[in-house]
Amino acid sequence: MEDGFLDKVEEDNTAVQTWFEMTQREKGIVWLKDMYQSCGTSLVLV
16 A cells, blocks of 8 residues: 555656646746847747
């Protein structure tokens, strides 16, 4: 039973880490867009 619990905790930790990384990436993209727009420069994301 303990192994199943630890597997679930590991899965949950991976999901939280993935969510956190994506959220930080999105915040960075929004920040870059805002910065470029305030400078009057177009931002092209590839």
